[in-house]
Amino acid sequence: MNERDSEAVAALLRARGYRIVASEAECDILLLNTCAVRDAAEQKAIGKAGYALARKRRRPDFVVGILGCMAQNRGTALLEQLPDVDLIIGTQKFHQVPGYLDNLHAARAAGMPLGETIVDLAEEPGSQNEIRDHVLAQDEAPDAPPQVSAFVSIQQGCNMDCAFCIVPKTRGDERSRPMEDIVREVEQLAARGVREITLLGQIVTSYGRRDSAHTGGVSPFVQLLERVHAVDGIERIRFTSPHPRGFKQDLVEAFGRLPKLCEHVHLPLQSGSNRILRAMNRPYTRERYLEIVQALRAARPDMYFSTDIIVGFPGETEEDFAQTRELFEAANYDMAYIFKYSVRTGTPAAEMPGQVSDETKEQRNRILLDRLHENSLRRNQSLVGRVEEVLVEGPDKTGRRLTGRTRGNRVAVFAASGRPIGRLAPLRIDRATVSTLYGELVPAGVEAAEPKAGGQTSVFLSGSSR
Numbered sequence: 404m405n406e407r408d409s410e411a412v413a414a415l416l417r418a419r420g421y422r423i424v425a426s427e428a429e430c431d432i433l434l435l436n437t438c439a440v441r442d443a444a445e446q447k448a449i450g451k452a453g454y455a456l457a458r459k460r461r462r463p464d465f466v467v468g469i470l471g472c473m474a475q476n477r478g479t480a481l482l483e484q485l486p487d488v489d490l491i492i493g494t495q496k497f498h499q500v501p502g503y504l505d506n507l508h509a510a511r512a513a514g515m516p517l518g519e520t521i522v523d524l525a526e527e528p529g530s531q532n533e534i535r536d537h538v539l540a541q542d543e544a545p546d547a548p549p550q551v552s553a554f555v556s557i558q559q560g561c562n563m564d565c566a567f568c569i570v571p572k573t574r575g576d577e578r579s580r581p582m583e584d585i586v587r588e589v590e591q592l593a594a595r596g597v598r599e600i601t602l603l604g605q606i607v608t609s610y611g612r613r614d615s616a617h618t619g620g621v622s623p624f625v626q627l628l629e630r631v632h633a634v635d636g637i638e639r640i641r642f643t644s645p646h647p648r649g650f651k652q653d654l655v656e657a658f659g660r661l662p663k664l665c666e667h668v669h670l671p672l673q674s675g676s677n678r679i680l681r682a683m684n685r686p687y688t689r690e691r692y693l694e695i696v697q698a699l700r701a702a703r704p705d706m707y708f709s710t711d712i713i714v715g716f717p718g719e720t721e722e723d724f725a726q727t728r729e730l731f732e733a734a735n736y737d738m739a740y741i742f743k744y745s746v747r748t749g750t751p752a753a754e755m756p757g758q759v760s761d762e763t764k765e766q767r768n769r770i771l772l773d774r775l776h777e778n779s780l781r782r783n784q785s786l787v788g789r790v791e792e793v794l795v796e797g798p799d800k801t802g803r804r805l806t807g808r809t810r811g812n813r814v815a816v817f818a819a820s821g822r823p824i825g826r827l828a829p830l831r832i833d834r835a836t837v838s839t840l841y842g843e844l845v846p847a848g849v850e851a852a853e854p855k856a857g858g859q860t861s862v863f864l865s866g867s868s869r
């Protein structure tokens with residue numbers, strides 16, 4: 404979400420005449436888009452902002468802005484640690500950033516004193532509709548490899564109130580974008596060469612539930628998937644993050660009938676213990692979760708699963724963790740984000756008794772990580788000798804080979820032959836590590852179509868992550 408929000412801010416700034424620079428050292432304005440989901444992410448952002456403010460002391464016209472979830476969560480309290488910051492902008496105000504920067508420059512040009520911080524953390528009806536502009540690699544440098552995969556924000560906020568989660572506080576109530584706007588954005592991306600779309604939201608499976616009706620048993624989210632599926636030029640559709648509660652029959656069946664919907668589901672589990680799920684205010688059971696996994700595997704036998712898990716939630720006993728471990732085995736995840744529970748002030752879990760020691764969290768984390776390592780390696784090695792479709796995304800880190808992803812969202816690296824960037828191509832896999840597949844493109848299957856390509860103060864946008 405943060406990556407997408409940053410991109411939308413960058414697009415607005417670019418349209419306003421600002422130049423987005425690749426290196427922080429070159430910028431006149433540094434905007435930090437921050438995460439608040441774990442304390443470590445906030446500490447990282449504060450450290451980074453402090454470093455930027457040291458630069459500002461040497462150069463007073465340098466502008467430092469803090470955007471996003473940490474700005475929303477901490478507000479003006481940030482000024483105690485970061486007194487010279489110029490902007491503190493919340494999650495419903497990203498689109499106001501260019502205006503605030505213009506005002507700041509105008510005030511300085513008029514000789515007004517430096518030092519006032521602009522703070523805007525208010526709710527703004529319709530702000531979810533403002534995350535719609537894109538800066539694709541081909542816009543920044545016409546001879547760059549075209550960007551073929553894009554995120555599309557469909558919704559902001561969440562009403563679920565999971566006991567550990569700060570998101571309802573930082574992102575506000577669930578608000579969906581109109582379906583027509585999303586489809587138009589996807590069509591425009593397709594026309595600019597994008598082939599793969601990832602629909603984004605805090606809880607995408609709740610998309611449109613307040614604004615649109617179920618039609619013939621099909622939820623607004625599945626209706627949106629159908630509309631995006633019908634867009635010419637889009638070859639692959641993904642989404643994140645869903646909620647297990649949203650996996651009704653219509654969504655499971657969509658995987659069986661919409662071939663562009665990739666066979667990878669990120670299905671947050673959080674805990675495999677029903678007692679802990681209740682304490683977390685997660686409205687499903689381990690039994691229901693496994694039913695969903697089985698139904699999805701029945702719809703697509705080669706389905707890949709990833710998940711989010713929290714270890715060491717308050718009150719989690721050895722028995723609770725054993726149940727998480729058992730479910731982790733049963734679901735056979737290909738990928739997982741495993742987090743040690745992090746206290747978030749202002750959430751119900753922060754006040755719960757039975758806080759688990761760091762040492763126990765670390766042990767449980769290690770156990771699941773080791774298991775995940777085995778699973779991922781085994782699944783990747785099972786692909787050796789097979790031919791998988793990859794979407795060729797561009798050069799790998801070395802610049803000498805190409806990289807892309809399989810439909811199951813596995814990263815693949817292969818020799819560059821011709822310029823197949825932006826195409827779907829068959830890849831024969833000859834080697835696999837835990838995180839990467841290696842192989843060769845099968846030339847006969849490479850598609851013929853060429854991808855399409857997409858135009859001053861310098862700004863650097865940086866994102867922190869959990």
Ligand code: SF4
Nearest residue numbers: 561563564565568570
């Ligand atoms: S559904 Fe996700 S975003 Fe919403 S409160 Fe729960 S964990 Fe947070």
